[in-house]
Amino acid sequence: MQSASFLIPGLKVCFIAAIFLIQAGCNTTTYNSVPDYENMTDEELVDLIETGMKAWRMNGSVESGASCAGCHAPDAFDLAYIRFSDFEIRRRGAIHVGKEPNELNASRLEDIINMIHSLRVKHGITPQVPSEFRPFQPGSKILKESGILGPDEKFGLELRARGLTIINHQIFTIGEAVQSRKELIELDLWHLPIGISLNRWSVDPYSSTQHLTLADWLPVLPVMPKSGKEQQWYSLHDEYLANPSAEQLDRMLHAIDDLAVVPFSGNGAAFSVQKYKAMLI
Numbered sequence: 001m002q003s004a005s006f007l008i009p010g011l012k013v014c015f016i017a018a019i020f021l022i023q024a025g026c027n028t029t030t031y032n033s034v035p036d037y038e039n040m041t042d043e044e045l046v047d048l049i050e051t052g053m054k055a056w057r058m059n060g061s062v063e064s065g066a067s068c069a070g071c072h073a074p075d076a077f078d079l080a081y082i083r084f085s086d087f088e089i090r091r092r093g094a095i096h097v098g099k100e101p102n103e104l105n106a107s108r109l110e111d112i113i114n115m116i117h118s119l120r121v122k123h124g125i126t127p128q129v130p131s132e133f134r135p136f137q138p139g140s141k142i143l144k145e146s147g148i149l150g151p152d153e154k155f156g157l158e159l160r161a162r163g164l165t166i167i168n169h170q171i172f173t174i175g176e177a178v179q180s181r182k183e184l185i186e187l188d189l190w191h192l193p194i195g196i197s198l199n200r201w202s203v204d205p206y207s208s209t210q211h212l213t214l215a216d217w218l219p220v221l222p223v224m225p226k227s228g229k230e231q232q233w234y235s236l237h238d239e240y241l242a243n244p245s246a247e248q249l250d251r252m253l254h255a256i257d258d259l260a261v262v263p264f265s266g267n268g269a270a271f272s273v274q275k276y277k278a279m280l281i
Contacts, residue, residue: 052115055108061098064263070222080119083127139193151195221272
């Protein structure tokens with residue numbers, strides 16, 4: 001009996017330790033299941049978009065309190081159109097998360113992610129691969145190296161495949177020259193791939209050996225509404241989103257100098273304003 005009594009405290013310790021280990025294993029942070037955006041009603045999608053928009057315009061903790069809207073599209077359409085993952089958005093957004101009640105926080109960052117998914121469903125967007133999507137890239141692709149002359153040779157072969165007279169035949173008559181001229185005029189340059197790569201929308205230092213911030217489309221510094229003019233600035237955004245016409249875009253572009261500011265001085269500020277305008281276009 002005496003030996004058994006010595007075992008009982010030991011068994012209690014083992015039992016308590018086992019319970020602790022089980023609870024520790026089960027008490028890991030759990031995430032809510034991913035919403036089924038595809039089967040949401042239009043009203044549900046709109047609600048998520050409106051909630052996310054509030055977070056999108058909320059001040060962050062860096063760059064003098066810049067919001068996401070200070071560098072990106074007014075409604076996060078660029079993040080919806082390009083296939084940035086939820087992980088990438090959380091990673092990039094984490095540095096903007098602050099501790100103050102009126103600053104972007106982790107929960108509101110999730111609201112932005114919900115907004116992006118909702119935009120994709122609402123507008124039927126098939127997101128583009130970030131490393132491959134280059135705005136205004138002719139033919140939406142880059143001609144790769146081919147043969148001893150590289151992409152130039154590939155470009156010549158591309159023109160030959162399109163049956164252009166000037167590439168496939170020598171021109172001896174006026175009729176052949178007129179035909180060749182007609183073919184060149186009708187050539188759709190927008191869909192003719194070239195060997196020169198245009199800039200990506202965003203160059204991410206996390207996945208690139210070089211952080212070429214000047215060689216992407218996003219501003220280096222944020223463009224923010226001036227103090228006291230926030231309502232006017234975002235009202236222009238709302239009017240554009242309600243009616244995304246060239247006229248409304250022109251109003252936004254012309255209001256930047258009056259209603260917005262880059263909270264830094266120097267050449268970088270003026271350059272960021274120009275990049276921001278280009279980004280909006």
